[in-house]
Amino acid sequence: MTADTATTLFEAHRPALMGVAYRMLGRAADAEDVVQDAWLRWSGADRAEVRDPRGFLVRITTRLAVDRLRQIKARGETYVGPWLPEPYVTDFGDTVTDSAERAVLADSVSLAVLVVLETLSPLERAVFVLREAFGHPYADIAAMLDRGEAAVRQLGTRARRHVDERRPRYDVDPARRRDLTERFLDAAAGGDLAGLMELLAPDVRLVGDSGGKARAPLRVLEGADHVARFFAGVAAKGVPDVSVRLVELNGGPAVLVLSGGKPDAVVQIDADGDRIRTVYVVRNPDKLAALTALP
Secondary structure, X not given: OOHHHHHHHHHHHHHHHHHHHHHHHOOHHHHHHHHHHHHHHHHHOOHHHOOOHHHHHHHHHHHHHHHHHHHHHHHOOOOOOOOOOXXXXXXXXXXXXXXXXXXXXXXXXXXXXHHHHOOOOHHHHHHHHHHHHOXXXXXXXXXXXXXXXXXXHHHHHHHHHHHHHHOOOOOOOHHHHHHHHHHHHHHHHOOOHHHHHHHEEEEEEEEEEOOOOOOOOOOOEEOHHHHHHHHHHHHHHOOOOEXXXXXXXXXXXXXXXXXXXXXXXXXXXXXEOXXXXXXXXXXXXXXXXXXXXXX
16 A cells, blocks of 8 residues: 555545544544544554554544543543533535434534533443444444453443433424524524523523633523523623624534634524524633634
8 A cells, every 4th residue: 555545545534533533522623633643553554454444543543532531531620611512513515415324423423412421431432432423333343442342332331321311302303403593693693582582491501611711601501581681691792893604513503603703602502392492602712713714
């Protein structure tokens, strides 16, 4: 295998490797570092012995992501306020044509699921991601993690149960979710308190992530009145030189708020029927930096 062929193969699999690494870490910058490390391992490997390049690369990426996640957890860093994953651009385009597969991939990268995955052990998370998001057989996952198949099955069962017990399940048609997002944007931008109250479920939650580096609630706001008044207050104060875009992030529509042309916030909703159940707001500038490159 020539160097050019090796590079071409790696680039062909890069989106899948980023998908694994991001779901493992919830941090795009860390995922990119892991994929770069995987490239270094790939470029230095005896590729003549590699019969399944994709499997080889997924195995390397998974192991590197497990190591990185263990390092992050070992540091025991204290995060200021609620934590949310770094917003991640997901445009499956023509790469995923099957609607069921597209739905699974979108769900596995949603903010709600990634928040729950953060509570799993690194190995549980690896098994969950490889099995639930990418459909790898347990035997293959066991080989990737250098564990027995029975042990991997136990990890998978435990992770699946943990996620099912903790993640909210809101089933809403993607077109309906987009419509609700657009209506929410209009009401929030206009400070329309009545319009917001009409869209929000009575027990709606607002989860804001600032990391202590921007203005956002330092605790989860609960209840339609509190959440509606929060957004009405933001609209009343205004954002300098504001503009907004509707983009696809984490498998669904999201509002990208820009100030002076630079990312200021990402707002995304989870809905159930005609009502919004959760509003996520990411304002930590470290988590928005990559969105500057959006076309």
